Amino acid sequence: MSAHLEFVEKNVAYAESFDKGHLPVPPAKKLLIVTCMDARIDCYKSLGLELGEAHIVRNAGGSARDAFRSILISQRLLGTREIAVFHHTNCGMQSFTAPQLRSLVKSDAQSRPDNEKEEIEKTVDGMTFYEFSDLERSVLEDVKYLKENLLVLEEAKITGWIYDTANGKVKQVV
Ligand SMILES: [Zn+2]
Structure with a gap:
């Protein structure tokens, strides 16, 4: 059984009630979130975000370095001015x-x-x-990387967070 075989059927139901076709390309909140690809994280629900409000860049670990290409495009071409980096508890990046x-x-x-x-x-x-071992330190290092990166806009507000996969809570680190 391949997961993709269910796409079309599920999509019919989604498209039936879809009413967001009018949204502009630039994110309404001028916000970019970097977070892990972890299948247990729902950025929209956990942070109260709606479609069209933020860029969400996901990769293994929520690495800011890995996300940099997307961050540059997001800031320069699509107007985002705030970056929130999320790493999370029980991340696969701590396991190797x-x-x-x-x-x-x-x-x-x-x-x-x-x-x-x-x-x-x-x-x-x-x-x-x-990969990383110390969760909080990895968030601090990623925020530092972004703040020191000359290609990241100086006026961008940059924060760092931890998401707890055990209880769904977020905590600001920096
Ligand atoms: Zn992860």
Whole structure:
């Protein structure tokens, strides 16, 4: 069973009551949120946001570095002036180290032809994964990264948060 097989049926119901086709492209709250791809996090409901109000950039861990390309586009072309970085408890990014993940990818590639294996090893060796162990420190470091990044607009308000997957509560770190 593939998850995508349910898309069309579910979408029919969604599209039937859809009434947001008029929304402009720039987010109404001039807000960009960076958060984890974790399947348990509902940004809209947990923060009381509506469709069209914010850019939500999701990636593994809610890494600001990983999100930077989207942040630049969001600020320069779509007018956002506030960034909120969310990391969360019980995050998968606290469960591995980059060397472990690289070894895993390399070991999965063992049966591939030599040229492909070399390409895979070279690529994964060149990747940064932004894993972390200390949750609060990782939020502080990401906010610091954004504040020191010369390409992030100086007037942008930048805050850092922790979302608790156990009780749905958010806490501001900085
Ligand atoms: Zn996570």
